[in-house]
Amino acid sequence: MNRRGKLLKRYDVILIIAIVSVFFVFHWTRPREGQSIEVYVNGKLSMQIKTPGTYEVRDGDKYLMKVIFDGRRVHVEDSNCPLKICEKTGAIGPGGTIICVPNKMLVKFKTTANTELDVMTW
């Protein structure tokens, strides 16, 4: 077969593969944030939790509750609010949220994982 008749030559194929590789390497190796737990009080970020442990949440000097992260899931204990909805919510995983309305406190389990869920109705 006449090589001039070919649309793509060997170096063209190598060039295309190189371009595709660059795109994929860029896409898959860019830094990712991973998982973290963010605690907001009165709309302000109060703390960011990345390692397992028990953390006290305070609004200034006022004690609000304990947030416990076991490395996989997070839950609230010993809340000072009367409703205790934050405690009743139980442990949440990535993408979940714990809300305490009286204390205007929010625990968000942030994740960069591609979760399909956008919002919960409850």
Added chain:
Amino acid sequence: MVGVSLVVVLLIVFLTSFFKAPPSYYEMDGFTLGTYCRIVVSSKKGSKVLAQVMFNELERVYKKYNPNDPSSVVSKINNSNDWIDIDEETFVLLDAAVRFSRLTDGAFDPALGELIRLWGFDKIAEKLPSRVPSSEEIGVALKRSGVDKLELDSQRRRVRLIDGAKLDLGGIAKGYALDRAYQVAKEVDKDCTGFVEAGGDIRILGPKFGSRPWVVGVRDPRKSDSAIAYLYLTSGAVATSGDYERYFEVGGVRYHHILDPKTGFPARGAISVTVVADNAVTADALSTAGFVMGAQWEYVVLEFPKFGGSVLMVTEDGSIRRSPTMVVYEQAR
């Protein structure tokens, strides 16, 4: 060579579009309407400003209709034995509440303020109730409750409560606030997309990224971290009423905040009712009514679509019942 260049250019264009950053959504969290609110919006006219405009509207509606705020319209009406002149917005909202009450045979009732106060659910954010009222107390409160004690005068645009009845618009005001937030957003930018959520009730502004549905999980009423179903919505609203947030227990019995206007006790039969509708007022009112009518689940799932709401109900035995029309929203598009 022209062919090779063309292929390379097309390849770059394809890969660039494949990996391009998606349109950005601005997200705002806050507390209003006595609950947690979340606004997720994208607008070419400024997403952050639009989110703030929407939040301000939620706040406005909350302050106007909060029965615990002495300066609210509801407090003004509740504290009077005589006719009270009201603005057009309040008249329309009360008229809608009365219509939903009639539509649902009184299961939705905007005049249960006395019963709610007796149970202590009016101040639940400050103190969790711990006492079950006696039958006599409930009998007295029932005589001072009910939509039949709410009189609306459309000619003179005024309202009157009789026999000591009190308004509590908790079953509809949140939906109204969400619809208002939707309206103000669309007035600013009719092409904006996203959603606004208040306490688990959601009003969709427009499809995700302009074409895709928002995925709404329906919370498992007995396992907060799980969903029992997923809804795929590009418009409209969804609301859920459940027995798992605002309740107390005495002797192993759960007493929740959704009261049956006929008995005066917490409604039995359902533990969670989710309604999808064209607007949040309908979804909110029908989810409350559907919960109250939980013991008649067949009626709720079959008849409520005629009122504009598709129902997904979890009954006390854990069974999931759904309107035939709900299937439309449960299919990923």
